[in-house]
Amino acid sequence: MVHGGPEALEVVDLPAVHAGPGHVRVRVYAAAVNPTDTMARNGSRAEQQKVDPPLYVPGMDAAGIVDEVGDGVSTGVQVGDAVMAMVVPKGSHGAYREQIILDARAVVPAPAGTTHVEACTLPMNGLTARQSLDLLGLSSGQTLAVTGAAGAYGGYVVQLAKAEGLTVIADASEADHALVTSLGADIVVRRGDDVAGRIRAHFPNGVDGLADGAVQNELVIPAVRDGGAFTAVRGFEDDPQRDITFTTTWVRTYDGEFEKLDRLRQMVESGAITLRVADTYTAERAADAHRRLEAGGTRGRLVIEF
Secondary structure (H helix, E strand, O other): OOOOHHHHHOOOOOOOOOOOOEEEEEEEEEEEEOHHHHHHHOOOOHHHHHOOOOOOOOOOOOEEEEEEEEOOOOOOOOOOOOOEEOOOOOOOOOOOOOOEEHHOOOOOOOOOOOHHEEEEEOOHHHHHHHHHHHHEEEEEEEEEEEOOOOOOOHHHHHHHHHHHOOOOEEEHHHHHHHHHOOOOOOEEEEEOOOHHHHHHHHHOOOEEEEEEEEOHHHHHHHEEEEEEEEEEEOOOOOOOOOOOEEEEOHHHEEEHHHHHHHHHHHHHHHHOOOOEEEEEEHHHHHHHHHHHHHHOOOOOEEEOOO
16 A cells, blocks of 8 residues: 555555464454544555555454464464454554454454454454543543544443443534433533533533543533543643643553453443444455545444455
8 A cells, every 4th residue: 555545545465474472363354444544544644654664554453263373372362263453553564454463462352242343343442442541540420521422432432431430421413412322421412612611511610531532622621620631532732721631542552452452352242332333345445445434424333354
C-alpha cells in the first residue's frame, strides 16, 4: 500500500513467516476496519511510518486460527485454537493479512460461540475502552460521561463502566438513542456542540470523568467537575484548568496485555459486552470498506474476511 484514497489498497503477495520463541503464527480469517486504518492509508501518519520501508499493511484487529507455536509459549494457546488479537501495525506487520506473527501474550482465545468476524471487533476497541477507564480511575457510584457512545469504542466504554458500577451519561443522535440505552447508559442526551450544557443539566456540578470518543475536546471539557478527569483518544492536550486530570488514551501501550484482553473475552461470554458487526467485505473489496467507514454512520464494525 502507498498513501492515498481507498483505491490505494491493493492485494499483494507477502513472504511466508514463521513463529519464533515466545510467538505464535495466526492464520487470519477476519480483520476489523477502524478509523486508525484509514489514517494509516491516507498519509496522516506518513511521518511515523517512514521508520519502516513499504509495503504498509493496515489493521489493528485480527481473529483466526493458531497454526504455529514457537518455543517457550506459556499462555496455553495451541495450534488449532480460535483466537483474537490486537495488532500494532509496523510496516507490513498489520492485521490485513492472511498470516501474521504475534507475541503470544497478544493472542487470547476468541469468545466461545463467536465467529472470526465477531471476535475481531473486540481487541483494539475493547482495550482502548479498558485503558480509558483505567486512566480515569473512577470508582463505583461515580459519574462518567461518554461522547460517541454509539461507536465501537464508546459502546464498550459504556458497557465496561456499567459493569463497574458507574452512572453513565452519554450523547447520541436521535436515531441512536435506543441503541445507546440498550448498551446500558443511564441517561442519553442529544449530541451536538452544546453537549456539555446538556450533561450539566443532569449533573450541575459536572461529571467525575469523561471519555471523549467523539473527539470533541474543548467543547466537552466544561462537562467535567473541578478536580475530575478527562481522557482523549487522539492526543488532545488542553491548558491546565480547574484541577482536571487530562490523559491521552494510547492503546498501543496495552499491546501484549494478555490478562486484560482475556478478561474482555470473559465479559463477552457472560453477556456484559456486546459485539457488533455492521458488514463484511472480501479482501479484494477492502477499498469499499474504507469508503463506507469514511462516509460515516456505520454502527458496529466493518470487517474484512480472508
